[in-house]
Amino acid sequence: MAASPRGSMDVGLVVVVHGGGASNISADRKERVREGISRAATEGYNILKAGGSAVDAVEGAVIILENDPEFNAGCGSVLNVKGDIEMDASIMDGRDLSSGAVSAVRCIENPIKLARLVMEKTPHCFLTGQGAQKFAADMGIPEIPVEKLITERSKKHLEKEKLEKGAQKADCPKNSGTVGAVALDCRGNLAYATSTGGIINKMVGRVGDSPCIGAGGYADNNLGAVSTTGHGESILKVNLARLALFHVEQGLGGLILVSKTGDWVAKWTSASMPWAAVKNGKLQAGIDLCETKTTDLP
Numbered sequence: 001m002a003a004s005p006r007g008s009m010d011v012g013l014v015v016v017v018h019g020g021g022a023s024n025i026s027a028d029r030k031e032r033v034r035e036g037i038s039r040a041a042t043e044g045y046n047i048l049k050a051g052g053s054a055v056d057a058v059e060g061a062v063i064i065l066e067n068d069p070e071f072n073a074g075c076g077s078v079l080n081v082k083g084d085i086e087m088d089a090s091i092m093d094g095r096d097l098s099s100g101a102v103s104a105v106r107c108i109e110n111p112i113k114l115a116r117l118v119m120e121k122t123p124h125c126f127l128t129g130q131g132a133q134k135f136a137a138d139m140g141i142p143e144i145p146v147e148k149l150i151t152e153r154s155k156k157h158l159e160k161e162k163l164e165k166g167a168q169k170a171d172c173p174k175n176s177g178t179v180g181a182v183a184l185d186c187r188g189n190l191a192y193a194t195s196t197g198g199i200i201n202k203m204v205g206r207v208g209d210s211p212c213i214g215a216g217g218y219a220d221n222n223l224g225a226v227s228t229t230g231h232g233e234s235i236l237k238v239n240l241a242r243l244a245l246f247h248v249e250q251g252l253g254g255l256i257l258v259s260k261t262g263d264w265v266a267k268w269t270s271a272s273m274p275w276a277a278v279k280n281g282k283l284q285a286g287i288d289l290c291e292t293k294t295t296d297l298p
């Protein structure tokens with residue numbers, strides 16, 4: 001395993017976020033990516049400080065990243081083979097293992113909000129495609145034009161990808177930018193949230209690991225909370241999140257994890273993974289190996 005920044009053992013409020021296992025991130029993007037994940041971790045931590053739950057914190061942190069075009073989730077999602085966006089997301093409450101997920105959803109700003117609504121307002125835990133879309137409308141979530149989610153960068157990536165015909169390889173550096181968060185709140189409750197546009201040039205209808213409970217994430221107050229990132233087809237077959245401690249060495253990508261005692265870790269095997277964590281008022285953030293910046297929050 002390539003990297004392992006670790007938190008201390010004392011219990012307290014904790015938020016850790018990731019911005020997707022990635023190839024090397026260009027110097028000009030690095031600052032924007034670092035700023036985005038730091039802002040997301042800070043948002044999650046502020047929610048916890050104000051008495052919010054772990055579920056509130058992971059949703060809040062992921063919304064920040066879905067709205068940030070630097071990341072492959074919400075606005076900035078990668079394009080499928082048709083140049084369209086289909087997004088996957090999931091969320092889980094470690095108190096009772098309740099969970100909500102959506103897959104292949106289109107034209108909404110924040111798939112993670114929809115995943116939470118599936119968890120809280122339906123007797124189900126996973127809605128897909130048309131059904132998920134109808135549920136979003138029923139919940140009053142506005143449909144937005146897909147153009148609002150497509151960036152110039154994602155258009156260029158698809159063009160390049162089609163020319164190179166290199167999609168869907170396990171070590172593919174383009175499979176990047178998925179976002180995730182894990183949190184521990186003041187009541188000792190854990191939660192995770194993961195959201196993604198999936199992998200570039202994917203087939204229409206392809207669903208990855210991110211919305212699948214146990215693969216894209218897992219949260220159990222008795223164990224810990226995990227959000228994963230990387231090549232979905234590899235992560236799915238080992239149920240990486242549920243068996244994180246055993247299987248982390250086998251997947252190409254990364255994860256963030258917080259234990260029930262507030263011990264946290266960010267690990268990755270890809271060349272880089274933007275991550276940020278806040279605990280005890282200290283923000284730590286990094287992208288590459290052996291490089292962590294620490295800031296005291298006001």
Ligand SMILES: NC(=O)C[C@H](N)C(=O)O
Binds near residue numbers: 020021072177208229
């Ligand atoms: N970068 C990623 O994490 C992609 C995501 N796991 C997927 O395969 O859909």
